[in-house]
Amino acid sequence: MLFLNRADAGRRLATRLTGFAGPDTIVLGLPRGGVPVALEVARALGAPLDVVVVRKLGSPLNPEYALGAIGAGGVRVVDTDAMRALGVTAREIDSTEVRERAELERRTVRFRGTRAELDLAGKTAIVVDDGIATGSTARAACLIVREMGASRIVLAVPVAPRDWIARIGGAADEFVCLETPAHFFAVGQWYADFTQTTDEEVSAALATTRVT
Incomplete structure (x- = not known):
């Protein structure tokens, strides 16, 4: 599968996450590249969006x-x-x-600016990135989200290597991935447009869906 861009990947990923929609669900994007993907997931699920900066x-x-x-x-x-x-x-x-x-x-x-982070205590946290390579950043993000009180952690990405769940270990409760290609070299190879996400785009995405 070749994704057109991160927004396209997010819309496709969202179709696999509709079962997690609910009032106690929060979507968390990993800045910077994971945020455009997470934005589409948050829109589809009607959930607030925040970043997990680790x-x-x-x-x-x-x-x-x-x-x-x-x-x-x-x-x-x-x-x-x-x-x-x-x-x-x-x-x-x-x-x-x-x-x-x-x-x-x-x-x-x-x-985030002056906006306080969302309260994750007792929530379902969907942690989203644009893909996984080594898995260390995603694992760290899940550990932080757990420490912040989330009761259920779903790690969701468009593409990852086949052993990605083993790399994350028990840091997440559930795993959702669209594609796990056999010949995986880098996340960017699975995107037609993998232009670097800017700080401004991250801030704009948060302002779009943020619930205060």
Whole structure:
């Protein structure tokens, strides 16, 4: 399947998510590329849209390997078993958090402005991205959403590698994906238009569906 763009992918994905529609459902897009997809899902389900801004706490020797994640409001999730296995100290992870926290706060203010984040306590949270490659960011987002009180987490993406559920593990309760191609190299290869989403587009999407 080749998606025309993120909006097209979102509309197709929404057809697989109609069973989750309800007053306790919130759609959360991963900025930036996941937000246009999430916008179409939120519209189809009549649900409010928010962003889940996360920053991975990467290993000092391999920043792409997530040892944890941080989110807005001081939320922090750390995999202590992985830290021990790699010999990463608490001081090292704290140093990483200082850097990532500053960037997280900048992005949160940029995307959300003065609007408070939606209350996820007891809600069904549909976490949406434009696709999954390594799965580390999506997994971190689900862990943060769980920490924020969501009672049910649905991770939904248009395209992912065939082992994507194993990569996420138990961070989500349910998984929805349109295509899991055998020869997967990058998310962008499955889009005709994979132009980078701008900060302005993220802010506009939130303003479109946001319930305060």
